[in-house]
Amino acid sequence: xxxxxxxxxxxxxxxxxxxxxxxxxxxxxxxxxxxxxxxxxxxxxxxxxxxxxxxxxxxxxxxxxxxxxxxxxxxxxxxxxxxxxxxxxxxxxxxxxxxxxxxxxxxxxxxxxxxxxxxxxxxxxxxxxxxxxxxxxxxxxxxxxxxxxxxxxxxxxxxxxxxxxxxxxxxxxxxxxxxxxxxxxxxxxxxxxxxxxxxxxxxxxxxxxxxxxxxxxxxxxxxxxxxxxxxxxxxxxxxxxxxxxxxxxxxxxxxxxxxxxxxxxxxxxxxxxxxxxxxxxxxxxxxxxxxxxxxxxxxxxxxxxxxxxxxxxxxxxxxxxxxxxxxxx
Numbered sequence: 001x002x003x004x005x006x007x008x009x010x011x012x013x014x015x016x017x018x019x020x021x022x023x024x025x026x027x028x029x030x031x032x033x034x035x036x037x038x039x040x041x042x043x044x045x046x047x048x049x050x051x052x053x054x055x056x057x058x059x060x061x062x063x064x065x066x067x068x069x070x071x072x073x074x075x076x077x078x079x080x081x082x083x084x085x086x087x088x089x090x091x092x093x094x095x096x097x098x099x100x101x102x103x104x105x106x107x108x109x110x111x112x113x114x115x116x117x118x119x120x121x122x123x124x125x126x127x128x129x130x131x132x133x134x135x136x137x138x139x140x141x142x143x144x145x146x147x148x149x150x151x152x153x154x155x156x157x158x159x160x161x162x163x164x165x166x167x168x169x170x171x172x173x174x175x176x177x178x179x180x181x182x183x184x185x186x187x188x189x190x191x192x193x194x195x196x197x198x199x200x201x202x203x204x205x206x207x208x209x210x211x212x213x214x215x216x217x218x219x220x221x222x223x224x225x226x227x228x229x230x231x232x233x234x235x236x237x238x239x240x241x242x243x244x245x246x247x248x249x250x251x252x253x254x255x256x257x258x259x260x261x262x263x264x265x266x267x268x269x270x271x272x273x274x275x276x277x278x279x280x281x282x283x284x285x286x287x288x289x290x291x292x293x294x295x296x297x298x299x300x301x302x303x304x305x306x307x308x309x310x311x312x313x314x315x316x317x318x319x320x321x322x323x324x325x326x327x328x329x
Contacts (some may be wrong), residue, residue: 040090068234110175120160164191259308
């Protein structure tokens, strides 16, 4: 996605300040840029701890999923990050500064926390013009972002006639007005149909590929699994898992269930190959650490007929639910 031409004079200095070098196996690796840093962030409302000692970093050019069940403290964390709520203790910074201390924050950070913050009697274009003029942006930028989110055909319609999905796109358009380096989106797929979810996924991947950074909150892992690079999983205000999506996917370990009228011969053939088998019924076994393809080949070589050959295992969503359920105990 092409940049609009808006520039931020202090970006280079900030990136030099926040750059850090990774070391892998004793070798110097690439220098990364930290866009968001949360350090022991805590928020209490009386006796209720909404966010509890939350620490994490987000690197430039990544899409991070901030996940957890409803009530896990995700929205409260985003509000503290954006200066809308004061932490009880700890702090959060964006490009090395608190949000309120950024020079021209609307040109550095775009955020959508609710898709209902619109005057119903205004058109989508007029809503964006009001916001753009408040931060000194030209009206031409409004038409650019309307086209980006594919709302240009509905720009003159009143917002009260927009569907929830259209309001989500209008909120995203508002967040993009300043051509920000960081997008913060709270449940951005709410109200989108499958085509809209795919559009959002493709848009965010393109946005990040240009060096921008995205932080998405969601209570459904499957909703963002095809979009994000990393996940932060939160439960009851505490961070319980911080991982790349690839590492989380690696936890999806399964077993192969195979059924045959000659199960004893099959079991013997698989054990000869060093596979671990467990008899689950008179005509079925489960096999660990292998694939359906390998078992099929071994059964064919042994001349054993198969009546069923399937993989059984946990999905990403089941792992997510297991992690958050364990943390709630």
